[in-house]
Amino acid sequence: MDSSFFNVLGKSFGLKLPESAPDAWIRRWLPQNSVFSEEAVNCIGTFELRVEESELENGLYWQDELLCSFGGYDEETADGFEALVQMTLASNSLPEHLFLHAGAVDLDGIGIIFPGDSRSGKSTLTRCFLEKGAKYYSDDCAVVDSSGRLVPFPSALKQREGRKNRRVEDLSFETAGTGTNKSIDLVLFSDFESGASWAPEKLSDSEAVWRLLQNLFFPPAMRENPKEALGILRSVCGGAECYLGKRGEASEIVQFVRGLS
Amino acid sequence: MNSSQIPIARKEGLVIQEASGEVLVYDLDKDKAFSLNPTAAEVWRACDGNSSVAEIASNLSGSRDQEEKEKVVWLALDQLKEKNLIANEITSRFEGVNRREVIKKVGLATAIALPVIAMLSFPSSTLAAACPVSLCGGLGVSGGCGPGERCCPSTVIPGTFQCVSAFGLDCGAIPGTTACP
Incomplete structure (x- = not known):
């Protein structure tokens, strides 16, 4: 990979990499819809991967500050780098974009986000939606623009095995293209609980905004632009139906959504 | 009253x-x-x-x-x-x-x-380290943890501690880390 910049969400970021870094491995931790180039307009900052100096200081750097140590060109290191790159993007996102801990898809024209903590079943639900023909927007980190619309921000789909994530290599699902921002019609706060049955309660706008606030991908960004962030969340919840509940099988959520349309 | x-x-x-x-x-x-x-x-x-x-x-x-x-x-x-x-x-x-x-x-x-x-x-990104920085001795840019960084147990290199940009989050919530022992 010779490019010195990648562009994502309308911003440019510098990228300094050692020649030894495999292209396929780098693409695992950079946003999947990044566009690489040799020129940048208004570069926000630079990510640098250092693996050549003393071993102790090897790692991924952002603006010369260590983000994460380098453990090798492996899956775990890529996972750590991916999440920290996403956090760095999120910290530079407001007022144009807000990052939420949420899966996001478009099923039959219905824009859906399903916020939740790690291990709440977002990836499983995303995969279930995709198997039923949904368009893929995100499985863990959903991006919303300043009008409250969903922006494609896909990462390599993951499947949890025990405590570890494994990337799903065979991706035959349809991914929303860059520029296809989608209105959000449904917000589903669904926690997985073995044996549970999905019988959700409908939330008011305020309750839903409050719960979305708890699912900000990068809470400190709120300090910079709270008014904008609240405005975006209000736009999301004002235009959507919002539900809260425990779910068992992911397929019952898909049935629920299809029953609404 | x-x-x-x-x-x-x-x-x-x-x-x-x-x-x-x-x-x-x-x-x-x-x-x-x-x-x-x-x-x-x-x-x-x-x-x-x-x-x-x-x-x-x-x-x-x-x-x-x-x-x-x-x-x-x-x-x-x-x-x-x-x-x-x-x-x-x-x-x-x-x-x-x-x-x-x-x-x-x-x-x-x-x-x-x-x-x-x-x-x-909503935390700031400059909170104190969560684990003792001595556990990160030798790691990090300057041998300890820099401003805005925390010393956390690493999942990238299990069994070690590392300085990571904290973003105002606790060890365990920062990607690539677990909670302090």
Whole structure:
């Protein structure tokens, strides 16, 4: 990979990499819809991967500050780098974009986000939606623009095995293209609980905004632009139906959504 | 106990959003968000600098007697004051009294939903390290952890500690780390 910049969400970021870094491995931790180039307009900052100096200081750097140590060109290191790159993007996102801990898809024209903590079943639900023909927007980190619309921000789909994530290599699902921002019609706060049955309660706008606030991908960004962030969340919840509940099988959520349309 | 006191809702340094009878407030000074349920919101809105506690109570929605309504207003004011959402000094009716007991008594006696204020904090990115920085000796750019970094157990290199950019989060919430032992 010779490019010195990648562009994502309308911003440019510098990228300094050692020649030894495999292209396929780098693409695992950079946003999947990044566009690489040799020129940048208004570069926000630079990510640098250092693996050549003393071993102790090897790692991924952002603006010369260590983000994460380098453990090798492996899956775990890529996972750590991916999440920290996403956090760095999120910290530079407001007022144009807000990052939420949420899966996001478009099923039959219905824009859906399903916020939740790690291990709440977002990836499983995303995969279930995709198997039923949904368009893929995100499985863990959903991006919303300043009008409250969903922006494609896909990462390599993951499947949890025990405590570890494994990337799903065979991706035959349809991914929303860059520029296809989608209105959000449904917000589903669904926690997985073995044996549970999905019988959700409908939330008011305020309750839903409050719960979305708890699912900000990068809470400190709120300090910079709270008014904008609240405005975006209000736009999301004002235009959507919002539900809260425990779910068992992911397929019952898909049935629920299809029953609404 | 003085219900002739006139509470004034703080408006400065706040971002306020209202919908469905509830109010969301963001405190720009403390970087905290508050969610006021309809009863707390109604009391807060009524703190206009003209109405006494007794007047706010008499205008409160619901059909209970004045005494019970005043207790509900004082429960709301108590929380609003604690969250720094009241601009002037007021002396709480329940000062020195166990609030849980009061809530139990008022809750049983009144048909009005009790006032509830939930709070969320939004951390800065410059908090102190969560594990002793000595555990990160030799790691990090300058041998310890730099500004905005935390020393956390690494999942990338199990069994080691590393300085990571904290983004205001705790070890374990930062990708590639687990909680401190």
